[in-house]
Amino acid sequence: MEFLTVLLDTMMNQGLAGIGAGLAAIGAGIGVGRIGGSALEAMARQPESLGDLRANMIVAAALVEGVALFGVIVCLLVALG
Amino acid sequence: MTLTPIQPAPFRPALRMACLLALFFALVFPVQASGGEGDGEKFSPGDMIMHHISDAHQIHIIGDLYIPLPVILLHDGHLDVFSSSKFWNGTNEHGELLFKPYTASSGVTYENHHEVITLAGGGHNHNEHVAHSSDSAHAAHPAPDSLANMTPGHGDVPHGEEEHASHDHPIDFSITKTVFGMLLVVCIMILLFRSIAKSYLRRKGQAPSGLQNMIEPFILFVRNDIAIPSIGERKADRYVPFLLTVFFFIWISNLLGLIPFIGGFNVTGTMSVTIVLATLVFIITTVSGNAHYWGHIVWPPGVPLPIKVILVPIEILSIFMKPAVLMIRLTANITAGHIIILAFVGLIILFGQNSAALGYGVGAGAVLFMVFMFFIELLVAFLQAYVFTLLAAIYFGDATQEHHHHEEPSHASH
Numbered sequence: 001m002e003f004l005t006v007l008l009d010t011m012m013n014q015g016l017a018g019i020g021a022g023l024a025a026i027g028a029g030i031g032v033g034r035i036g037g038s039a040l041e042a043m044a045r046q047p048e049s050l051g052d053l054r055a056n057m058i059v060a061a062a063l064v065e066g067v068a069l070f071g072v073i074v075c076l077l078v079a080l081g
Numbered sequence: 082m083t084l085t086p087i088q089p090a091p092f093r094p095a096l097r098m099a100c101l102l103a104l105f106f107a108l109v110f111p112v113q114a115s116g117g118e119g120d121g122e123k124f125s126p127g128d129m130i131m132h133h134i135s136d137a138h139q140i141h142i143i144g145d146l147y148i149p150l151p152v153i154l155l156h157d158g159h160l161d162v163f164s165s166s167k168f169w170n171g172t173n174e175h176g177e178l179l180f181k182p183y184t185a186s187s188g189v190t191y192e193n194h195h196e197v198i199t200l201a202g203g204g205h206n207h208n209e210h211v212a213h214s215s216d217s218a219h220a221a222h223p224a225p226d227s228l229a230n231m232t233p234g235h236g237d238v239p240h241g242e243e244e245h246a247s248h249d250h251p252i253d254f255s256i257t258k259t260v261f262g263m264l265l266v267v268c269i270m271i272l273l274f275r276s277i278a279k280s281y282l283r284r285k286g287q288a289p290s291g292l293q294n295m296i297e298p299f300i301l302f303v304r305n306d307i308a309i310p311s312i313g314e315r316k317a318d319r320y321v322p323f324l325l326t327v328f329f330f331i332w333i334s335n336l337l338g339l340i341p342f343i344g345g346f347n348v349t350g351t352m353s354v355t356i357v358l359a360t361l362v363f364i365i366t367t368v369s370g371n372a373h374y375w376g377h378i379v380w381p382p383g384v385p386l387p388i389k390v391i392l393v394p395i396e397i398l399s400i401f402m403k404p405a406v407l408m409i410r411l412t413a414n415i416t417a418g419h420i421i422i423l424a425f426v427g428l429i430i431l432f433g434q435n436s437a438a439l440g441y442g443v444g445a446g447a448v449l450f451m452v453f454m455f456f457i458e459l460l461v462a463f464l465q466a467y468v469f470t471l472l473a474a475i476y477f478g479d480a481t482q483e484h485h486h487h488e489e490p491s492h493a494s495h
Contacts, residue, residue: 058464062414062467062468063410063468065414066406066409066410066413066414066468067406067410069409069410069417070406070409070410070413073409073413073416080131
């Protein structure tokens with residue numbers, strides 16, 4: 001039992017931080033994927049609005065990525081100290 | 082008179098391919114050279130990444146070439162200024178710098194532990210910190226485990242011994258790598274914009290040319306596409322100088338962090354820098370908030386009372402959270418980009434340690450990924466500047482919004 005405790009103690013922080021970073025990446029992937037998908041759909045429906053959609057898509061993607069990287073920073077802090 | 086488009090001279094395909102290949106090998110070669118030294122301790126990519134991202138009191142160009150920066154310490158009311166090379170004590174087998182304590186001309190002895198300068202003989206708990214006297218013979222510490230050492234309480238020899246409890250650390254005003262990078266960006270900006278302003282004065286009424294011509298689209302972009310849509314035409318010009326400054330500062334700092342071989346600056350990836358930018362946005366938003374803005378926060382119109390009770394604390398919290406998220410977004414994006422690029426470099430060195438052929442093989446693929454990541458980082462450099470400026474403009478616009486008569490939601494007839 002002590003061995004397990006010691007093992008978990010030393011590996012807990014960094015292991016869970018790794019899992020957390022992966023989950024943040026999943027969140028970013030889903031979020032930005034949805035943004036890209038709707039933007040492409042809208043571009044297909046109305047090709048004249050290509051420029052407007054592209055600019056707004058990039059802005060929305062940057063905002064969503066910001067939140068995901070928030071999670072990455074927390075995991076980085078946990079893993080490194 | 083019709084204007085014919087200017088055709089670029091056709092670049093011979095073979096010459097272009099030769100240039101690309103030369104560039105490719107030029108990128109692969111230095112990475113292999115720097116990873117080949119030292120088979121003592123195992124190479125730790127985490128340590129290398131942290132070393133390149135963190136601040137330092139000297140600029141590490143390549144290999145053994147370090148540029149010392151001035152160390153300015155305020156302790157006990159007097160100022161100690163000296164070069165950071167006084168701390169240097171050779172390098173270990175990984176090429177990392179080792180430090181020794183230094184006694185300044187005022188008689189105070191300082192030590193450099195992981196780029197944090199403390200008084201010798203007091204301060205942190207470190208398991209390898211032997212010194213209880215001011216001149217320690219073994220101030221050099223083993224290079225890896227630098228991250229574990231930052232956590233207090235890891236020491237076998239916990240010494241809370243401090244001769245003077247009131248003098249913990251000197252206040253560090255040094256010109257560190259990040260400060261130097263910021264000063265560089267400020268110099269670039271001053272030179273750039275003073276020259277552009279002078280050209281506007283000299284070429285009054287004429288079409289812009291040269292540097293003025295290159296920067297004008299960005300200035301107009303910030304004014305017409307960021308400031309005016311968010312703040313409105315009447316009030317935008319009050320905030321445009323700040324938005325322009327912030328936009329170009331962040332963009333140029335981001336680009337500076339991408340230039341290789343000059344020491345790896347990480348100005349906007351440091352929380353200290355971005356928190357100041359976010360605080361400025363917060364101050365301007367708060368100061369320019371009119372009664373309409375505060376009224377909307379403490380008494381949001383158009384919501385029933387129970388929801389108001391929940392919404393008002395959220396709104397008050399969001400006053401502080403919005404600049405905080407600005408700060409985190411900028412720091413995280415830039416630092417993450419640097420970490421990814423450094424991780425690829427570390428990958429090459431890690432594989433190259435086992436066998437040189439494996440290093441070259443991994444090197445080819447990793448360099449391609451690195452080049453791809455560099456292009457993405459160029460986009461991110463501009464994008465993060467744009468997003469920061471856009472959100473700041475939106476917050477200013479919210480704060481100075483005039484009252485528009487809201488349509489009351491029509492109640493269904495009963």
